[in-house]
Amino acid sequence: MDELLKIIDIKKYFPIQKGVLKKTIGYIRAVDGVDLVVKKNQVVGIVGESGCGKSTLARTILRFYTPDEGKIIFKGKDITRARESNLAFYRKRVQIVFQDPYSSLNPKLTIKSTLMDGIIQANIPKKERLNRIFELLEMVGLDREAANRYPHEFSGGQRQRICIARAISVNPELIVCDEPVSALDVSVQAQVINLLMELKRKMGLSLIFISHDLNLVGYFCDYVYVMYRGKVVESGETEKLFKTPSHPYTRLLLESIPSL
Numbered sequence: 001m002d003e004l005l006k007i008i009d010i011k012k013y014f015p016i017q018k019g020v021l022k023k024t025i026g027y028i029r030a031v032d033g034v035d036l037v038v039k040k041n042q043v044v045g046i047v048g049e050s051g052c053g054k055s056t057l058a059r060t061i062l063r064f065y066t067p068d069e070g071k072i073i074f075k076g077k078d079i080t081r082a083r084e085s086n087l088a089f090y091r092k093r094v095q096i097v098f099q100d101p102y103s104s105l106n107p108k109l110t111i112k113s114t115l116m117d118g119i120i121q122a123n124i125p126k127k128e129r130l131n132r133i134f135e136l137l138e139m140v141g142l143d144r145e146a147a148n149r150y151p152h153e154f155s156g157g158q159r160q161r162i163c164i165a166r167a168i169s170v171n172p173e174l175i176v177c178d179e180p181v182s183a184l185d186v187s188v189q190a191q192v193i194n195l196l197m198e199l200k201r202k203m204g205l206s207l208i209f210i211s212h213d214l215n216l217v218g219y220f221c222d223y224v225y226v227m228y229r230g231k232v233v234e235s236g237e238t239e240k241l242f243k244t245p246s247h248p249y250t251r252l253l254l255e256s257i258p259s260l
């Protein structure tokens, strides 16, 4: 398999500031030296308890943050410190789906307007744009009538489908899913995950799937990274990691799964 994304020894610290002068008295080491590889067509899981740095790592991979140290290599190209004006290609290739489908959609925009941005970015000619919107809605299992409606008219699961439609609208190669089903009812979690897996297969996507739930990750990820306090404490092919976990923290996570 080809290497799509390579993260080398990434660090992202947040200063802890005090007083009116905002003197820096220390740092939160949210991501503290992480190495990670995503191959083409691979589903990579990142698992760990709340606060261990998963979302910070995701935001750094997306280059919403510039890392303090380390390198981000995408298809052989170093984009660690690329300026926004040079990141346009990367922004199209790598997309994110956030945890909360309620806050990640603009309530004032129709679904059509929400999806239009990506469609324009993907250089779809004007007269084909509406059809492309219908196509995207169909791909995520929604009716074409959804186009003229507003986010509040949809359930959480449907909103997450809209967020997924927005993510795929630019024809990305990698989607980072940051706890994409944690805010959803258990009954719709599997549907959204199945949709992601189906799109992965159809579009030849790679996925990074972030979760605090090792059971979920074990279910469909090819490779898993276990994070603890900003570091990767263990990584490996899913089956192997589940069978023979070597780090005590991984064992702890596995033991806390009720039905394996």
Ligand SMILES: Nc1ncnc2c1ncn2[C@@H]1O[C@H](COP(=O)(O)OP(=O)(O)O)[C@@H](O)[C@H]1O
Pocket (backbone or CB within 6 Å): 014, 028, 029, 030, 048, 049, 050, 051, 052, 053, 054, 055, 056, 057
């Ligand atoms: N923008 C920020 N400013 C300061 N501290 C932050 C910021 N974002 C996250 N943190 C801190 O970094 C650590 C990791 O957070 P986060 O990446 O959100 O973890 P996770 O997604 O695994 O729950 C936490 O201690 C959190 O409080």
Ligand SMILES: [Mg+2]
Pocket (backbone or CB within 6 Å): 054, 055, 056, 179
């Ligand atoms: Mg998080």
